Amino acid sequence: MTIVHGVPLSPFVRKVILVLEAKGVEYTVNPVTPMNKPEGFEKISPLGKIPAIEDDMVTLADSSVICEYLDQRYPENSIYPEGLVERTQARWLEEYADTAVIGVAGPIFFERIVRTKMMGQEADEARVQKVISEELPKVYGYLNEQLGDTGFLIGDNLTTADFAVGTNLINAMYAGVDVDATRWPKLAAYKDRLFATELFRNRMAKDKAMMGA
Numbered sequence: 144m145t146i147v148h149g150v151p152l153s154p155f156v157r158k159v160i161l162v163l164e165a166k167g168v169e170y171t172v173n174p175v176t177p178m179n180k181p182e183g184f185e186k187i188s189p190l191g192k193i194p195a196i197e198d199d200m201v202t203l204a205d206s207s208v209i210c211e212y213l214d215q216r217y218p219e220n221s222i223y224p225e226g227l228v229e230r231t232q233a234r235w236l237e238e239y240a241d242t243a244v245i246g247v248a249g250p251i252f253f254e255r256i257v258r259t260k261m262m263g264q265e266a267d268e269a270r271v272q273k274v275i276s277e278e279l280p281k282v283y284g285y286l287n288e289q290l291g292d293t294g295f296l297i298g299d300n301l302t303t304a305d306f307a308v309g310t311n312l313i314n315a316m317y318a319g320v321d322v323d324a325t326r327w328p329k330l331a332a333y334k335d336r337l338f339a340t341e342l343f344r345n346r347m348a349k350d351k352a353m354m355g356a
């Protein structure tokens with residue numbers, strides 16, 4: 144059985160869990176957070192970050208590396224498109240999500256959810272507003288430009304790009320920041336299509352149960 148070290152509310156951990164669930168791979172979660180790393184965690188995750196996984200073949204860290212391993216080990220429902228250009232574009236958008244989309248969703252989620260609900264502190268709302276007004280428009284604008292009127296980020300099947308972008312859109316939404324359909328109509332419609340898939344619906348239901356919502 145695959146062990147996922149990390150909490151599913153972390154966007155990187157959720158990305159890996161979505162891939163496991165898309166492929167029907169059984170897993171258990173060891174709920175390590177950045178604040179409660181067990182001693183010796185660096186042996187599993189040398190950079191000390193979540194997620195990391197362990198199974199009968201590997202101990203691996205980094206969500207993108209883990210997703211690539213999972214896809215090669217469990218090739219059914221591949222998370223990478225077939226064509227070279229499409230595949231490369233999916234990997235690029237995954238990287239964009241893991242750097243830029245987390246760069247806006249991360250601080251918003253941290254301030255409004257982690258800091259208030261998990262650390263018992265006040266949110267730095269000025270920081271949130273600055274991210275929303277100065278940084279988010281560029282990122283959501285870029286995503287909006289990548290999208291068509293149907294399907295997902297690359298074609299009609301879910302790819303690694305959708306898992307990486309979607310997991311961040313989920314956290315922004317949990318923190319009260321939805322996609323403004325008047326400014327980014329394609330992104331808003333895409334988010335609705337993505338969140339309506341059985342995979343995303345089930346995952347968000349599990350998040351809600353965990354958050355006691």
Ligand SMILES: N[C@@H](CCC(=O)N[C@@H](CS)C(=O)NCC(=O)O)C(=O)O
Nearest residue numbers: 153155177191192193194205206207
């Ligand atoms: N590139 C890594 C990033 C993972 C990451 O930054 N995880 C955060 C939690 S969302 C973390 O563990 N932060 C703790 C730390 O940096 O010490 C991945 O894709 O897995």
